[in-house]
Amino acid sequence: MTTPDHVRIFDTTLRDGEQSPGASMTLEEKLQIAEMLEALGVDIIEAGFPIASNGDFEAVREIAKVVKEPVICGLARAGFRDIDRAAEALEGARRARIHTFISTSPVHMKHKLQMEPEAVYEAVIASVRRARTHTDDVEWSPEDATRTDRDFLCRCVEAAIKAGATTVNIPDTVGYSTPDEYGELIAMLLSRVPNADKAVFSTHCHNDLGLAVANSLAGVRAGARQVECTINGLGERAGNAAMEEIVMALKVRADRMPFDTRIRTEQITRASRLVSQITGFPVQYNKAIVGKNAFAHESGIHQDGMLKNNQTYEIMTPESVGLTSSSLVLGKLSGRHAFREKLKALGYELGDNALQDAFNRFKTLADKKREIFDDDIVALVDDEIMRAHDRIRVKALHIVAGTGGPQKATLTLEVDGEERSVEATGSGPVDATFNAIRALVPHTARLQLYQVHAVTEGTDAQAEVSVRLEEKGKTVVGRGADTDTLVASAWAYVSALNKLLLKRDRTAPPAEDHGASALG
Ligand code: KIV
Ligand code: ZN
Secondary structure: OOOOOEOEEEEOOOOOHHHOOOOOOOHHHHHHHHHHHHHHOOOEEEEEOHHHOHHHHHHHHHHHHHOOOOEEEEEEOOOHHHHHHHHHHOOOOOOEEEEEEEEOOHHHHHHHHOOOHHHHHHHHHHHHHHHHOOOOOEEEEEEOHHHOOHHHHHHHHHHHHHHOOOEEEEEEOOOOOOHHHHHHHHHHHHHHOOOHHHOEEEEEEEOOOOOHHHHHHHHHHHOOOEEEEEHHHOOOOOOEOEHHHHHHHHHHOOOOOOOEOOOOHHHHHHHHHHHHHHHOOOOOOOOOOOOOOOOOOOOHHHHHHHHHOHHHOOOOOHHHHOOOOOOEEEOOOOOHHHHHHHHHHOOOOOOHHHHHHHHHHHHHHHHHOOOEEHHHHHHHHHHHHHHOOOOEEEEEEEEEOOOOOOEEEEEEEEEOOEEEEEEEEEOOHHHHHHHHHHHHOOOOOEEEEEEEEEOOOOOOOOEEEEEEEEEOOEEEEEEEEEOOHHHHHHHHHHHHHHHHHHOOOOOOOOOOOOOOOOOO
């Protein structure tokens, strides 16, 4: 049951978020994120666009089977094949939603769809009716709604509701709107469309002008009761409205916006880190809510104020978004029990084998690093989870580096249980290491990104390395963490290779359906 003031959180990290160039994810990663979203308490997960590829179809199907608390949604264009494919992917869901859309703005209808408005209007009715033959929970979106003629938009919305849409989503596909305009649009639809009370209205705002969150909140204030958003604001171009910002704005400013969500806000930091690690998209340091500096107080005046009373410079506590203070947590002498308790506090529940593996790595780390912080444990455990099903593993790496060159890497990998070793040179130790991997596991993937960041402070900090590889249009991101940057680099590259091996074939959507070759 929902109250009139409940705002549903519709997460589209796995669909619109995954459409960001370079952010594509493997099936296992999507499942990991979907489980995280369930723990976070989102109402609806848009799990993918099933007709887009076999990979998308499988991901939606797996998520629908495994994740039971939220409604699982699949996207479909207005064509029947799209809609039927989405329904097929959602068969195992406890509660399934089909989200069907078609462009309604003059520019999209003319140039993208090459359809007359009346044909679009007919397609709205037919597509929603078709979706209703599969499920009672149907969402309809007029793509590029904010640039659509208002009278035509009202007609289409009315028709969609009459045909059975239970949610009407109003996308600001190109991030063009402003808060007052977007709020007025929602209010206008609610007052002018005769059957508007029969559907939940939803916001879907892109961030091209940096207004996605403000526009979404204006929509809610005007009567929308669903917000579509992504973790870290991931999404096409400048991204979507960031879930963490919307949820915390509603929570912190309940005096101005008295609406509730079911989000367990203490899980926000973990969700943000997971999405960042999986996609290899770093979170900007000063990003609201989840940036590294969002709760850091550096200047003397601020620190002095904080010591006297933390309300002087903090409008919400770090704990409310799940940021545990990065204090010294465990050391060399900590036992398995303390380690398990720590993991629980950080939100991890590992099976016995995974716990033992993570604990062994923790002990190795504690031998190398004097102080172990929460962030170290998070990096280590996430790394361990990602390695669980790897076919290629790093067994040993020795480097000759320094001035003079050429730098040399001697590497041993285990590939499907068999050990292989090689020596390779390169311009620098990282290059030599990657050349060694290429010699042991020949492949044509191209290195698109190599990125290093320190997990904590100090020269004994763990390095967290991300590597993005691209092969035939497919991209994967691998990650490795170790106190030795080169070992972390080798693991990151190997982890990306493992994902390439896993990645399902992705095929382009067929061209004959009502076209959305590029979705917003
Ligand atoms: O931005 C957009 O218009 C979309 C639709 C597919 C809902 O993502
Ligand atoms: Zn979008």
